Amino acid sequence: MHVLAGRPHPALGSPRTTTDPEKAAMPLPLGGAKGSGMPLAFELLTSVLVGAPIFADFHSGDPKGRKHRQNALLIAVDPAAFGGAEPFAESVEATLATLKTLTPADGAEGVYYPGERSAAVAAERATDGIPVAMKVWKQLTEAADELGVALPALAGERARSTARVVTERPHRYAKQLVSHLGRRAETSWDDERGEGRLQFQDGVGTLTAGDGALLLTVETEGGSPERLEAVVGRHLVRFGTKDELVVEWLRDGGEPGGTYRAE
Template sequence: MPEKTLVAAADLRSFAAALLEKGGLSAEHAATTADVFVWAARRGVESHGIARVPAYLDLLAKGVANPAPRLTLESTAPGAAVIDADRAPGPVALTAAADEAVTRARSQGIASVGVRQTVHTGAIGYYVSKIADAGLVGIGFVAGMPNMGYTGVKGPAVATSPLAVAVPARDHAPLLLDMATATIALGRIRQARAAGTPLPEGAAATADGTPTTDPAEAVMPLPLGGAKGSGMSLAFELLTSVLVGAPIFAAFHADDPAGRKHRQNALLIAVDPAAFGGTAGFLADTDATLAALKELPAADDSAGVYYPGERSAAIAAQRDTAGIPVAPKVWQQLTAAAAERGVPLPATRG
């Protein structure tokens, strides 16, 4: 089996940005988008890492994503705002939303910023982590095109809408809960299909909604926890798409062909601990909570006790030293994209 190619994070970020700029993004937007991809790759989230570059180049080339968006900010209250993304790539729109949420929360104690009409949000954990890096609690929801089953419905009904929560600490890596409402990701189904390996029970279904473990027949994931996951997805549609005046669900299931046009919406919330009794005490108590969890006795079959985000933070630290591994197929795609656009390949490590 071909070995993965190792590339330093900084070099991979510059390389991805150069490709995206050749794809039509401004230098600033290309750098922002590349940063989101490399952040995910550093933490081992390969599905949203550097492998996304060829897909985004395709979105830009087909006009699905707008290479020169005009982001506009709408607000009628100090603690709330909506960014109309004008079909900007998700990393561009949601990074702007995270920055706006932090600014408003510092003066209001809490702030929410919705994002309307973006294209593929990328790793939502990045944006709430950006809020946590500023010392605030970050919460995020995303709604997209229906591609997941809903309990009691045949075929795709709701989206694999993710949620993420990031909580800063003083002596620990921030807690980062980043999860989809699906049992498994669509990418996992594709990987199983390519490898010919069976899927877990209750994780995926055929086109008519029949559960299957055969990756060749599976076309959609099933919701996490059955009705719980599908209910969460529907709730996120209301908290994002409907809230910002850009419904997806109803239009998708109507007869209007425009309802099938790819788009996503999001909502980011920033909470300043200083408004709830003080930052120092909050950070200390967060550390105490995480430390108490770590001290609990591990189950006999457990490799250890971890809080959300701890292991991915450790992976990031390791990859910052050793380099980020790029899978052979992804490296081939990046190499072809670079040759086509006249972008030099980054230095690799042996």
């Protein structure tokens, strides 16, 4: 990269340039005169046009003009005004497809157009979660503890809640709940063992009819069990309105979950 070597002097006729970083004073624009025109165009569009000029204020002599600022300009272009949106989209696809066929540089994985890798990363993280540095996670954990906010489960971790519902008819309510939720989940019931299973899209629930109580669990991966607590708890107390059933969930780690009772 060529840069100015010190301040230009009128006697020199033109600024001196150098590639020595020790003598550099200011980087020159890429592309020479044409390159210098691009920053000016950007200034006119992103600063002057939006009513917040930066260049003129910076060189005005007013100290306030040198305060750091950032501007932005969004330009929306309607392809239909240039011959139709569909032909334009087809041409874009053809252009990008041709770009992908070019020979990549040595050591490169491939030829990418702007935004392609970012879009792939966004899609991957939407599915697998966002990696968080341990230092940042520690800070988030401390802030959550201070504010009393529950942190979401880490990807790969299973969030689990349990509840013990006191009732004289645990078998009846468990079987009724399994039968009813069969409309929205895959369910099974073992009458001999007094055990049931609820397979939801985002987790699993179990029911065990014990002596004087119905034992419930819900478990989900990479998220809060709150939704499953509500599904199981609300339906159960509705069936047990006469017996005034109460479902109090307790999450792993001792954190209280949702509480459901007949209204």
